[in-house]
Amino acid sequence: MENAKTLIYDGSFNGFLTSIFVAFEEKAHIADIHKNTISQNALFSETETIITHVDKAKRVWNGIQKKDHNAMKNIYFAYLSETNGIELLLYRYIRKLFANHTSIHSDYSDGLVLKINQLAKSVSREKHRMEAFVRFQLAQDDIYFATIEPDFDVLPLISKHFRSRYADQQWLIYDVKRHYGIFYDLEKVEIVSLDLNENYANSIHKSDNFVHEEYSYQELWNNYFKSTNIKSRINLTLHTQHVPKRYWKYLSEKRQAI
Amino acid sequence: MSFERTLEKLTILADAAKYDVSCSSSGSKRTNTNKGLGDSSGMGICHSYTEDGRCVSLLKILLTNHCIFDCAYCVTRKSNDIQRAAFKIQEVVDLTIDFYRRNYIEGLFLSSGIFKSPDYTMERLIAVAKKLRTEENFNGYIHLKSIPGASDELMREAGLYADRLSVNIEVPTISGLKLLAPDKKHEDFIKPMLKVKNEIIQYGEERKIIKSTPKYAPAGQSTQMIIGATGESDKDIMYSATHYYKNYNMKRVYYSGYVPVAEDSRLPAIGTQVPMLRENRLYQTDWLLRFYGFGVRELLNNDHPNLDIDIDPKLSWALRNLQQFPVDINKAEKQILARIPGIGMKSVPKIISARRFRKLNWEHLKNIGVALNRAKYFIVCDSSHWERRDMDANIIKGRILQNSVGKFRKEYGSQLSLFN
Numbered sequence: 001m002e003n004a005k006t007l008i009y010d011g012s013f014n015g016f017l018t019s020i021f022v023a024f025e026e027k028a029h030i031a032d033i034h035k036n037t038i039s040q041n042a043l044f045s046e047t048e049t050i051i052t053h054v055d056k057a058k059r060v061w062n063g064i065q066k067k068d069h070n071a072m073k074n075i076y077f078a079y080l081s082e083t084n085g086i087e088l089l090l091y092r093y094i095r096k097l098f099a100n101h102t103s104i105h106s107d108y109s110d111g112l113v114l115k116i117n118q119l120a121k122s123v124s125r126e127k128h129r130m131e132a133f134v135r136f137q138l139a140q141d142d143i144y145f146a147t148i149e150p151d152f153d154v155l156p157l158i159s160k161h162f163r164s165r166y167a168d169q170q171w172l173i174y175d176v177k178r179h180y181g182i183f184y185d186l187e188k189v190e191i192v193s194l195d196l197n198e199n200y201a202n203s204i205h206k207s208d209n210f211v212h213e214e215y216s217y218q219e220l221w222n223n224y225f226k227s228t229n230i231k232s233r234i235n236l237t238l239h240t241q242h243v244p245k246r247y248w249k250y251l252s253e254k255r256q257a258i
Numbered sequence: 259m260s261f262e263r264t265l266e267k268l269t270i271l272a273d274a275a276k277y278d279v280s281c282s283s284s285g286s287k288r289t290n291t292n293k294g295l296g297d298s299s300g301m302g303i304c305h306s307y308t309e310d311g312r313c314v315s316l317l318k319i320l321l322t323n324h325c326i327f328d329c330a331y332c333v334t335r336k337s338n339d340i341q342r343a344a345f346k347i348q349e350v351v352d353l354t355i356d357f358y359r360r361n362y363i364e365g366l367f368l369s370s371g372i373f374k375s376p377d378y379t380m381e382r383l384i385a386v387a388k389k390l391r392t393e394e395n396f397n398g399y400i401h402l403k404s405i406p407g408a409s410d411e412l413m414r415e416a417g418l419y420a421d422r423l424s425v426n427i428e429v430p431t432i433s434g435l436k437l438l439a440p441d442k443k444h445e446d447f448i449k450p451m452l453k454v455k456n457e458i459i460q461y462g463e464e465r466k467i468i469k470s471t472p473k474y475a476p477a478g479q480s481t482q483m484i485i486g487a488t489g490e491s492d493k494d495i496m497y498s499a500t501h502y503y504k505n506y507n508m509k510r511v512y513y514s515g516y517v518p519v520a521e522d523s524r525l526p527a528i529g530t531q532v533p534m535l536r537e538n539r540l541y542q543t544d545w546l547l548r549f550y551g552f553g554v555r556e557l558l559n560n561d562h563p564n565l566d567i568d569i570d571p572k573l574s575w576a577l578r579n580l581q582q583f584p585v586d587i588n589k590a591e592k593q594i595l596a597r598i599p600g601i602g603m604k605s606v607p608k609i610i611s612a613r614r615f616r617k618l619n620w621e622h623l624k625n626i627g628v629a630l631n632r633a634k635y636f637i638v639c640d641s642s643h644w645e646r647r648d649m650d651a652n653i654i655k656g657r658i659l660q661n662s663v664g665k666f667r668k669e670y671g672s673q674l675s676l677f678n
């Protein structure tokens with residue numbers, strides 16, 4: 001294929017949108033779009049490193065909004081799925097969006113549209129799960145602290161939920177897989193990165209980092225969790241379907257079961 | 259108050275409250291104001307699931323399990339020899355706040371045994387909710403039990419602090435109630451229900467004129483019925499449920515398979531299996547009534563007083579009404595699509611959206627998420643391959659059962675074990 005190009009961006013969503021801008025502007029045949037952290041040898045295509053440009057990103061985003069408001073959420077959510085090759089899928093999706101007069105986000109009989117929709121749905125499900133499975137522990141410095149390890153990069157999506165719910169307490173949710181967290185200081189939410197020592201993880205060993213009563217509350221909660229179960233209705237298949245085992249180490253009520 | 263004592267009380271009073279199946283935390287519109295604590299404007303959240311697979315959304319406890327009544331089906335009845343305990347109002351408030359701040363729960367579900375009098379009990383439930391709202395600026399979800407026999411004034415006050423109120427009818431028929439709960443009168447259940455319904459309507463009307471009118475039980479009211487304790491039919495249960503949905507504007511009716519908690523000649527013996535499959539079929543019927551546009555008489559009537567155990571109620575209805583099929587997926591209206599077995603209310607809008615772009619075939623339907631193993635006998639689509647043979651209901655049913663795996667199959671499919 002002639003002039004097939006691979007675009008490499010900095011890994012940010014704005015960087016991705018800038019790549020889309022460049023792809024449209026240069027009318028190039030795009031072989032792939034990927035993050036600079038992934039090293040790939042593009043044997044048959046030339047590569048171009050994209051420098052993130054907020055204005056260009058905004059123009060693309062506004063264009064999408066004008067064209068099909070409902071597609072925005074799908075694009076952003078599907079992007080956060082971090083699925084292999086998601087950038088190229090989204091590039092094709094956005095091209096389709098602009099090529100059509102009608103809004104195509106609801107064309108569930110189109111393979112690509114359905115795929116983006118399903119990815120967005122998975123991310124949305126993970127977002128909801130994290131809103132449920134975050135377990136705060138009160139640290140000595142008066143911050144409610146939680147560690148999570150979500151399947152997808154959902155921290156940007158859950159920020160608003162926690163901000164409006166816990167407006168009167170400082171909290172920090174840290175994604176140990178992606179090495180960053182969101183911190184609310186009673187005024188605003190900021191992105192932070194930390195040097196986490198072992199003790200912060202939600203482990204069985206008690207840590208001095210947390211207030212003494214913290215472990216009493218966990219015991220009360222674990223106890224409540226047991227007491228509210230009806231033994232004659234036991235259904236462990238259903239239980240693990242709702243609370244998959246990979247999340248157990250972050251849930252104090254399930255920690256002993258590991 | 260020592261930690262050990264609180265732990266003990268929590269164990270006793272959570273254990274006693276668990277037979278109330280409602281744990282819903284959705285449908286309220288309470289937003290966080292003035293940087294307070296909590297918000298219940300979104301969808302409900304299940305923060306965990308117990309090993310029986312039920313959602314844990316709320317801290318569900320009794321204020322006390324001391325009770326002056328002696329209802330046969332209830333673990334807390336006065337003649338039962340069990341440990342008794344009572345929370346102080348402040349203890350419940352503290353537990354709720356400390357659990358909520360750690361993101362364990364969406365809020366509180368507070369019920370109680372009836373001590374001294376219904377009004378005395380109701381006052382204390384209200385005191386907890388009031389304290390949470392006014393002293394702690396708590397905007398999480400609060401579900402209070404309406405105590406049968408509580409006065410109208412108290413019910414009016416309760417709705418100002420609670421998101422949802424519920425009174426459990428427990429026994430679907432009046433004769434059953436007389437048998438199992440001789441101290442309770444049917445009217446005592448109905449009175450607070452009616453009061454709450456009327457207040458909701460009145461506050462709703464007032465808010466149309468004065469926007470600042472306070473919210474009254476914004477998540478509505480619900481009730482619960484025990485299944486399989488007295489000999490009632492599915493028709494009795496669902497007609498009764500329909501009555502409460504219609505006449506008391508219930509948001510939800512819950513069905514709770516009876517868990518034997520005492521030896522009593524009037525009730526199934528301890529160790530009797532909980533009728534979970536029957537419960538499941540009743541919930542499916544409930545959904546068909548509320549979201550799929552079915553009328554209760556179509557699903558249950560004198561010719562058909564009980565639901566089929568081996569197939570779901572929609573399929574059962576379709577097999578009795580084969581003259582209404584096949585349906586053309588590319589033309590049928592929404593209400594008709596919703597009646598096809600294997601097509602749920604998630605697929606219906608997708609089909610309607612997608613068919614604006616092109617005619618749908620089997621492949622499209624499968625990708626959208628339609629359960630073709632059931633649906634294929636009832637539809638035609640953009641394909642020359644469809645089931646043209648005139649099959650009668652029994653043949654269709656047999657084929658569907660042969661080609662599918664139901665989660666409850668082991669409980670009734672004894673013939674399958676031949677091959678194991």
